Amino acid sequence: MTPPDPLLLGPLIAQLRLARGWSQQRLAAELCAASGAATLTRHEISRWERQARVPGDRWLRRLALVLDAPAGPLVEAAGRSRHHGPVGAGGSRSRSALLALAQRWVADPHAPLLVAPARWGTRPTPTG
Secondary structure, three states: OOOOOOOOHHHHHHHHHHHOOOOHHHHHHHHHHHHOOOOOOHHHHHHHHOOOOOOOHHHHHHHHHHHOOOHHHHHHHHHHHHHHOOOHHHHHHHHHHHHHHHHHHHHOOOOOOOOOHHHOOOOOOOOO
16 A cells, blocks of 8 residues: 655645544644634545645645644645645545555554654655
């Protein structure tokens, strides 16, 4: 099974969310609280993680704040994701990659998943 591409925004959001032990519902609630908007749902988080949609700059800034992550890597990953385009018919591969990430986290919640916070700003090396 191919691991998710840490250079794309969807897998990065999923990784950061899972590292905090949050559900998509919890991330949506935290984003609503930080933004004062009550319109973001877990369905939108799912769309972001599946690469069906890419959040705009406003939500990227909120994601960085809520997930306690630097905004730069999120913005860069969003740009790559926009260039990459939506998942489309191959979406099952993205879903299986996210499931693999979740299974790794469940097996060992303290193990690094894809990108260690100390490595922000560096390009991750591929893992086998």
